[in-house]
Amino acid sequence: MSIKIGNAPFESRVQDGIKNDFMRKAVSSAQGRFRSGRLVAAEELGNWEEWRTLGEEIRSHTLENLDYYLEQLSDEVSKRGGNVFFAQTAEEANEYIKEVVKKKEAKKIVKSKSMVTEEIGLNHALEEVGSEVIETDLGEWILQLDEDPPSHIVTPALHKDKGQIRETFAVKKGYDKSDRPEELALFAREQLRQEFLQADVGITGCNFAVAESGAITLVTNEGNARLATALPDTQISVMGMERIVPTWEELEVMVSLLTRAAVGQKLTSYVTSLTGTRLEDEVDGPEEFHLVILDNGRSKILGTEFQAALHCIRCASCINVCPVYRHVGGHAYGSIYPGPIGAVLSPLLDGYDDHKELPYASSLCGACTEACPVKIPLHEMLIRHRQIIVERENKAPKTEKMMMKGYAKWASSPAAYKMSTKVARPALKLWTKDESISSGPGPLKGWTDSRNFPAPSKQSFRAWYKERQKGGSYNGNPK
Amino acid sequence: MGIQNRESFLNNVAENLGRERRTQDVKRPEWSVNPQWDVYRDFSQDELVDVLEKQCEVIHTDFKRTNKENLVNVLAETIEGFDGNSIVAANDERNVSYGLVGLFDKLHQDGKEVHIWDPNFGNKNREFAERADVGITFSDITLAESGTVTLFNNKNNGRSISLLPRTYIAIIPKRTIVPRMTQATKQIHEANQEGHNVSSCISFITGPSNSADIEMKLIVGVHGPVNVCYVVVE
Ligand code: SF4
Numbered sequence: 001m002s003i004k005i006g007n008a009p010f011e012s013r014v015q016d017g018i019k020n021d022f023m024r025k026a027v028s029s030a031q032g033r034f035r036s037g038r039l040v041a042a043e044e045l046g047n048w049e050e051w052r053t054l055g056e057e058i059r060s061h062t063l064e065n066l067d068y069y070l071e072q073l074s075d076e077v078s079k080r081g082g083n084v085f086f087a088q089t090a091e092e093a094n095e096y097i098k099e100v101v102k103k104k105e106a107k108k109i110v111k112s113k114s115m116v117t118e119e120i121g122l123n124h125a126l127e128e129v130g131s132e133v134i135e136t137d138l139g140e141w142i143l144q145l146d147e148d149p150p151s152h153i154v155t156p157a158l159h160k161d162k163g164q165i166r167e168t169f170a171v172k173k174g175y176d177k178s179d180r181p182e183e184l185a186l187f188a189r190e191q192l193r194q195e196f197l198q199a200d201v202g203i204t205g206c207n208f209a210v211a212e213s214g215a216i217t218l219v220t221n222e223g224n225a226r227l228a229t230a231l232p233d234t235q236i237s238v239m240g241m242e243r244i245v246p247t248w249e250e251l252e253v254m255v256s257l258l259t260r261a262a263v264g265q266k267l268t269s270y271v272t273s274l275t276g277t278r279l280e281d282e283v284d285g286p287e288e289f290h291l292v293i294l295d296n297g298r299s300k301i302l303g304t305e306f307q308a309a310l311h312c313i314r315c316a317s318c319i320n321v322c323p324v325y326r327h328v329g330g331h332a333y334g335s336i337y338p339g340p341i342g343a344v345l346s347p348l349l350d351g352y353d354d355h356k357e358l359p360y361a362s363s364l365c366g367a368c369t370e371a372c373p374v375k376i377p378l379h380e381m382l383i384r385h386r387q388i389i390v391e392r393e394n395k396a397p398k399t400e401k402m403m404m405k406g407y408a409k410w411a412s413s414p415a416a417y418k419m420s421t422k423v424a425r426p427a428l429k430l431w432t433k434d435e436s437i438s439s440g441p442g443p444l445k446g447w448t449d450s451r452n453f454p455a456p457s458k459q460s461f462r463a464w465y466k467e468r469q470k471g472g473s474y475n476g477n478p479k
Numbered sequence: 480m481g482i483q484n485r486e487s488f489l490n491n492v493a494e495n496l497g498r499e500r501r502t503q504d505v506k507r508p509e510w511s512v513n514p515q516w517d518v519y520r521d522f523s524q525d526e527l528v529d530v531l532e533k534q535c536e537v538i539h540t541d542f543k544r545t546n547k548e549n550l551v552n553v554l555a556e557t558i559e560g561f562d563g564n565s566i567v568a569a570n571d572e573r574n575v576s577y578g579l580v581g582l583f584d585k586l587h588q589d590g591k592e593v594h595i596w597d598p599n600f601g602n603k604n605r606e607f608a609e610r611a612d613v614g615i616t617f618s619d620i621t622l623a624e625s626g627t628v629t630l631f632n633n634k635n636n637g638r639s640i641s642l643l644p645r646t647y648i649a650i651i652p653k654r655t656i657v658p659r660m661t662q663a664t665k666q667i668h669e670a671n672q673e674g675h676n677v678s679s680c681i682s683f684i685t686g687p688s689n690s691a692d693i694e695m696k697l698i699v700g701v702h703g704p705v706n707v708c709y710v711v712v713e
Contacts, residue, residue, distance in 0.1 A: 045514070045518070047514045047517070050512040050514040051514050051515075053511065053512050054510055054511075054512050054513065054514065054515075057508070057510050057511060058510070061507065061508055064496070065501055065505045066492050066496070067489040067490075067492045067493045067496070067500055067501055067502075068501040068502065068503075068505040069505075070488075070489060070492070071485070071489060071502060074482050074485060075482075078481060078482050080676075080679075083480040083481060083482070083483075084481075084482045084483070084485070085483045085484065086482075086483065086484040086485050086487075086488035086489075087484070088484070088487075088488060088491075092484075096483075136702070137692070138690045138692040138693070138701055139690075139692035139693075142692070142693075155691060155692055155695065156692070157692055157693070158695070161694060162693055162694055165693060181693040181694065181696045181698050182698055182700075184693055185690060185693065185698045185700070185701050186700075188701070189700070189701055189702055192702065193702070196702075197609070212668070212671055212672075213667075213671045213677045215677060215681070221688065221689050221690060221691075221701075222688050222689070222690045222692075222701040222702050222703070223642060223688035223701060223702035223703025223704075224701075224702045226638065226642050226682070226702075226703060227642065227702055227703075229680075230638040230639060230642060230680075231605075241492070246507050247507065247668050247671075248664040248665075248667045248668040248671070249661075249664055249665060249668050250507075251664060252515065252660045252661055252663075252664040253515055255660065256515070256659075256660065263691075265625075265685075266534070266624055266625035266626075266685075267622070267625040267627050267660065267683060267685045268685065269538075269684065269685050269686055269687065269688050269689055269703070270682065270683070270684060270685070270688070270703070271627075271682075271683035271685075272680065272681070272682055272683070273677075273680070273681040273683075274679065274680055275677050275678070275679050275680075276679060277679070278679050279633070279634065279679050280634070281598040281634035282598070282632075282633065282634045282637070282679060283596075283598065283601060283602060283604050283605055283634075283637050283639075284605065284632070284637045284638035284639050284680070285632075285638065285679050285680060293488075295488065295491070295492075299491050299492050299495045300495065302492065302495040302496050303495045303496050303497045
């Protein structure tokens, strides 16, 4: 399974993150801009809370009826000449895609950024059958040239500066111009355009599938997803089984929430809805289309107290407000899904064994829950994870075990559990000195040794934010 | 091929949800709130044009306003401004009524290369688009709030036209402007319910391509067009 990245223990990943000064600055300035973008966009709407309520209602109705909507989706895709493969596991998905690629004798495959194909380790599987796989999203391409994993789900190369990128282009592609971002991007455009024109297969993820008509919607800014689906003769789209909406009307609401929450754009440059194969006499678009619908551990989450984690639309808002992510960076999580949602999701999809520290990589300040456009109670889920780890799995390091005994007690009555936000603040107070934490329990300690970490605010995040942040709006790049 | 592994997969989903498979009679509930319909509610067409114009500043898109009589001149000027020597355009019914046919003739006479998308030419269409300076299409539905043109791509309006050239020009008939995406997707939803096939590709395009992947700095123009101009026609 490729949810997990690398084998370094959590402590040393955290230390690496803290020592990487550029990364920490980049993350913190990115967080600032992402946040201000989202808040400006939310303010413009005026009734952001209503939008979030609507988003939550749509997501929970869809997940409650997931079997119905997936059946409808697959029927519609099939009517339009597409093939649909339901994959229970990553291996099944990879096998199917490899078969398609082999049959097509595909030498070159272009990909547009997709978390789910990272999750199943698709690139690796395809290289096994001798195909060249090219990531075409600018950030992903940089990482691919450098053989580095992504550190953020919206801007994956956040941890690299332009000098490092120039160097990578020079060494790997013979680039000899400046480190101006525009010039670097132009070089990528020229290089990748040729790849698009020669590619046999295009592979994409899927932001939202529309059940009523079988459309796969991609939300992007660079245009690479359009190229990857317009030019090659074969298109393969891979979707997590929960990435679906009933009709076009809900699609619109979810897309609006996604683009606003991700970086505060009203819409990204491209929202592209693709249905089946190209029609008669059309030149652009695939003549063969495959939709792979992936479970890979998701169905186990259905029907549990964590079901709402499947409402996630991968906007990264929770990551952008997270004070822990700010300090340790994406790689410290050791999972392709970092930040609060990663800490909730990775143990659910991939088991507690490899991810037992993640629920502790949180100050439980609740900023993530407040930022989430579909109201997933992220920090409550983190508390619940801790409880499970301590009580059932017996895996927490000693200090947490003692601390968590306390949580378990509070949380054992439903009323107390509901109050967990309020509980969290006093609990952390234990380590608070002069309003900043100088030594925390367990993994927290890793970075409190080198940096003082601000104590969870007594104000709500929103109030705190209003006071402190005065930035312009930012037009960035969510995908 | 076709549909594979569906039954076991969906049975497992139903089982985990703790109930029988649902294969029919699922109705969308009435949502408790519908804030999407409040945005620019009751705005006149002229007010929506103003909203669109303002949004164009945010999305790095040139905005021009003209009438049918002057459209051809405005387009010629715009193409000149972008050093357009080769132009690819959709084969739209409106090319005649908006006078584009005459414009294309004139550009041709001036020594420019002009290609109108034609399914009979197969991949040649795309090869031309790849080296064209400018792509031109009409907008089918225009979203004022976000500054978005909506294209129902088809055999006469290839996806490449608005994608491969460095510059993209969208002609926006004023009556295609609606407040936001809500109105556009409602139309698509209703057409689908009436049994009309949805286009193989619906493109919602909002300005030029861009990226913030390098140090979070906004770069305008990555894989898609670098310049975009909207021309609203009264
Ligand atoms: S959990 Fe919520 S805030 Fe975090 S990525 Fe998912 S949708 Fe966005």
